[in-house]
Amino acid sequence: MWSKKLLLLALLSFLMNEYLCAQQVFTLQQAIDTAIANYGTIKAKASYTAAANEQVKQARRDYLPNVNLSAQQDYGTINGQNGPMYGFGGLAASSSGVPLDHQNWNAAFGALYLTNINWDFFAFGRAKEKIKTAMAAATQNDKDWQQEIFRHKIKVAAAYLNLVAAQQLTRSFKDNMDRADTVRKLVRVRVLNHLIAGVDSSQANAEYSSARITWTKAKDAEQEQGNQLAQLLGVPAQNFTVDTEFVKRIPNLADVQLSEDNHPVLQWYKSRIALSDEQAKYYKTLYYPAFSVVGVLQTRGSGFGNNYGVDQHNFSQGYWDGVNPTRTNYLIGVGVTWNITQPLRISRQVKAQQQISKGLQYEYDLADQQIKAQMQLSDTKLQNALDNFREVPVQVKAASDAYLQKSVLYKNGLTNLVDLTQAAYALIRAQTDRDIAYVNVWQALLIKAAAAGDFNVFTY
Known part of the structure; x- marks a missing residue:
């Protein structure tokens, strides 16, 4: 009876520990939500958008009459005097009265x-164009905010994947160090029993030291990637336990096409052109009375x-x-x-604004060209990453079998330490290739999502 209760308590404790561990995993979606909520640039552009919306309301109210x-x-006193007077800068008093032949102090x-x-x-649409200009400015700020969110999602996802890769490499190098330690202990026992030469012990110690140095470097790289992710999240630097399981499978690969009307970055470029065009139209209304x-x-x-x-x-x-x-x-x-010389001055301002619109159009064309090139490149990178993803299991299995074979032979005195070390090198190389290949598939998909302008492409 008591044994059953103890078994049940142990099972509940194990499940609770598993639950707590699962709760501590910092998922990619949590990282994105945290970054959008905390990152300073995004919050700043949200404030600029709110300010621009208030300026639209202010532009609408500018049409109201002035009531003073x-x-x-x-x-x-009201002493007056005949003669001309002009109040420069409003500094003259407005006292008035009958001009007398003497000063008095009544x-x-x-x-x-x-x-x-x-x-x-009525000013030939001046108020209406001012409102449209303010609305175009608000649209530009909103598009800038949206494209900043989109860009930052890409940056956070890339940093998250880099941290996933760093943690996987750290884990692989830790396994390699443990294998080197196992071999070192085995060699030590055989040397003490005079079964092999003492030089094998020195070589095993060197291999263990090399494996430990490599593991330490991997930890350093992992900490650096974690620090970069924390900066993008807008939170203090800390140790993140990221989700490393989702990269071990192939993501959903839907046929994605570039939509210029929905791409956040291209929409921002278009909003800049629209604002410049509206400003030129507003300046033209200043020609008229x-x-x-x-x-x-x-x-x-x-x-x-x-x-x-x-x-x-x-x-x-x-x-x-x-x-x-x-x-x-x-x-x-x-x-x-009507200031009849106003059109002479404003016409130059209109032409200058039109040149600005032309320059902004060139910037849009360049961005569109770069995004289309990135879209083509992402297809190639994704296909190459998938090919490597399918090949690495074969490489890892062959390297694992070779290492197992060499280790068994070495334990039985049928091969030397050099052969075992070479097998260990092949195994750690295969494992690191596997870790990198897994992450590269998702990084290629992220590049495709960035080029397509749709972060939903990058889902897991």
Whole structure:
């Protein structure tokens, strides 16, 4: 009874340990999700996109009329004088009154209440083109954000595959070191029993040392790849336990075609051209005049009486007497403003913007050409990687059988240590070729996904 319970507890403990180990594996999808959430450049471009969307809203509101409200209450004198005056920079006071033959210091309160409306209601599509330009800028920022996410997914997947390869190579070199250690111990026992010469022990020690150095270098390369992956994830450097099992099988290889309308990178290049074209259209609207409607409502109050020019004693220094509104004026008007030399200046700006659009088109054509070339190359690389993938099992089996044969012969004194060492070299070379061939298939598929502009191609 107790034995059954102990067996059940042991089984549950084993399953729990397996579950925890499985939970600690850092999958490729987790790596991508972490990178998109944490990487600084992606977060920055997300903020730029949000800012551009706000600028679209601001461009729409620019069409609204300007409505200014003003109120002021002052205290001072109103001495006037006949003569011309211009207020440079708005530095002149606006005190006004009857020009007297002498200076006086009579002072009272005064007030001005003003409402002003100014609206450019028609400017030959200027407001509409400004909104379209802002929308094109928002689209460009969004496309830039999307292509940055796409590029970063490719970078993270490539770094993840490099780390998978590094961990597999580390594991293979660790197995090679363990084999060298086993041979070293076997040689030591046979030397102590005077079955073989002592030089074999020195050679076995050297082979073990060489295997250990190679393993240490592999660990160093693995740590370097892990550090690079951590940088791309935007997290502190740490030891990642990545999924090394999925690379041992052939991925789903669907027929993928390049779609220029859906490729994130090409779409970003197109959005730059569209923004430049919209800016040129907006600049053209500055050729034409703007029709405006204006409206003013003004109310004033003053502590000086209406016959103050005759009787300088007719004023009150009371606050309410000065700020109480007593006179109101209004004005409604329609006008047009046109700087007739503006087209001469703006035409050069339009031509400059058109040249920028042409340059952006050349950049798009170059990117399209490079992506198409990469698409063709990815097919070749994928086919070559698949051929190697199918060949490495044969190589590994032959090398394993040869090593097993040589080790058995050596244990029975039927071959020498040099033959056994050569078999070990062949085996570790076959194992490293296998590890690299496995990862190369997925790296070739990643290149194809990058060229096609569809990360979903790279699925496992």
